[in-house]
Amino acid sequence: MSLADACARLPTLDFSQFRGPPPVRQAFLAALREVLHDHGFFYVTGHGVDPGLIAEVTATAKRFFALPSAEKLKIEMIRSPHFRGYTPAGQERTRGQPDWREQLDINTEGLAVQMTPDMPAWRRLQGPNQWPDALPEFRPLLLAYQAEVTRLGVALLEAIAVALEQPPTAFADIFAPSPSQLLKIIRYPGRETAASDQGVGAHRDGGFVTMLLQDEVAGLRVQGRDGAWIAAPPSPGTFVINAGELLELATDGFVRAAIHDVVAPPAGVERFSIAFFLGSRPDATIPVIPLPDALKASQRGLSVDPLNPIFREVGRNQLKSRLRSHPDVARAHYADLLAGADWA
Template sequence: MTIQNITAQLPFVDISRFHGSADERKAFIEELKTILHDHGFFYLTGHGVDPKLITDVVATAKRFFALPLDEKLKIEMVKSPHFRGYNRAGYERTRGQQDWREQLDVNTEGEPVEIGPDTPAWKRLFGPNQWPEAIPELKPLLLAYQAEVTRIGIEVLQAIAVALGQPEDVFAEIYEPQPSQLLKIIRYPGREVAETDQGVGAHKDGGFVTVLLQDTVPGLRVQTEDGVWLQAPPVPGTFVINTGELLELATNGFVRADVHDVVAPPAGTERFSVAFFLGSRYDATIPVIELPENLKRKERGVSVDPLNPIFREVGQNHLKSRLRSHPDVARAHHADLLTPEDRNAVPSAY
């Protein structure tokens, strides 16, 4: 049930046209090229994900969030040096301010790396996920969904590559054999719980592309280059796709990582979403792609934010983001990466 009737203000992209006839594919690529430069945000259709998988993920996520708090806290993120697990509302921060959402973070299942004095700090990100004992079916379900949205993300990335005048697999050398696969199931409580209207503060995503599943309650907003906020309400059967900082770096700003936020829902309501962030391998360095001359003329350069520097070294970039977003985990497990002042405050980059 939607709580208000809001018209979608973002374009729609049918990814099945990428695999259509030569004429259809050509028209699709031209449209996508314009969208990438103007927005970087769009609704994706024709993705081929089983509707039952989507329904099951949302329903099971709601069951997880309905668990007693003590059950959820058994897998609280602060217990994981790899930034995996459950966060209470107000425990993640954007630009130092509390985000009023509770969530479960899952990334690529793995084994922890033995950390020595010469080990790159970003290798601390590798490790296992934490899963709730009370809902054992959540693990296979979310891993199946993670595999599907990884497929979608890579397909979209291939289409983006062609729209940029590149071979389909131009980005493969920096995400194969294993991209970063951060997945979040998220619940935004209503304003009777949230202390501000910041569901998530204004920010850019750090990966290649984000694949966002929205349930039924709106709240997502996208800021255009000239500062106008566009509404991006849920549209059944679609995902919202947005481009991240890695593509901005790789294209010298032809593709933008657009600023976006989520407004906390009104009192008496709650909002659910599932966000997937497809990123590069942690040991990769993002190159600058040589774009065709007609696109190169439209490069805007990489945006500079003194509060959120962007690094071409992927692992460093991702670790920086996690340290800033989760100060409790940073202090508990990574105090050696923080300044003395930051150990008693919100962590800085290093």
């Protein structure tokens, strides 16, 4: 890491200021608008999530990863056509390369859809989660946490809308009443057997906003507008918040969905994190919201990645992401779609 990288810092915003007196609120909104346009990443304090709940979720996540491999594999993702469950290290892919992390994916709890020929393929993603029998407390705990960070995410979207000089509910028609609520419980093993230092490869998140809890071990990096990497080490009591591709789509590039990655820890060290991705309803199509002229002048258009096209149809985007990141699950449950160019 260069000296410039080491000196760069993500800003920290106090979310409680959004509900503060007018001068405080306006200063907060100006800072939020600036960081959304710059790289979309910041630490947030004053978020209102119970520290006791955070501590309990973190401790229980570590107990899950400490289970014998056979117990975790009982709920391996390949058993789920809905891309829910446990993924061993090296099984998920980013841009075709294996990520060195094991994880448990939980999304909005629901029933499997009885598909008919006229239904879009993304409806196959909807369904139940898989839960470990060895930790019966995990299901109510994670669903309670999922509900709480959903509350925070919706409040953040209200603040983002106001910072963009829109009504607070500007994004509600896109996500209400049933947003995507992807929760990932993650462990990065040390690199004893990893082929590279890729914990997670460079990528942009696909939803509206991501809320990340980190433990004591660093590894997250964010790419600034100049291409240099900015380290985002753990900061107690905070979430790392970042804007996703849906905000970039909705603002025609005024909000930047920044590239970021995670460097796997060295041998003998493990890293834990809990990531929550608040997304749109899968049946929504993302419009371009009418920004005022002063902000419209700073719209940059969409980031173009020929290896990863972005669709305004949310369900299509979600399915594309899952098929690419978990090719073993795709082969097991979606072989009929894999010949399509959109999913390659």
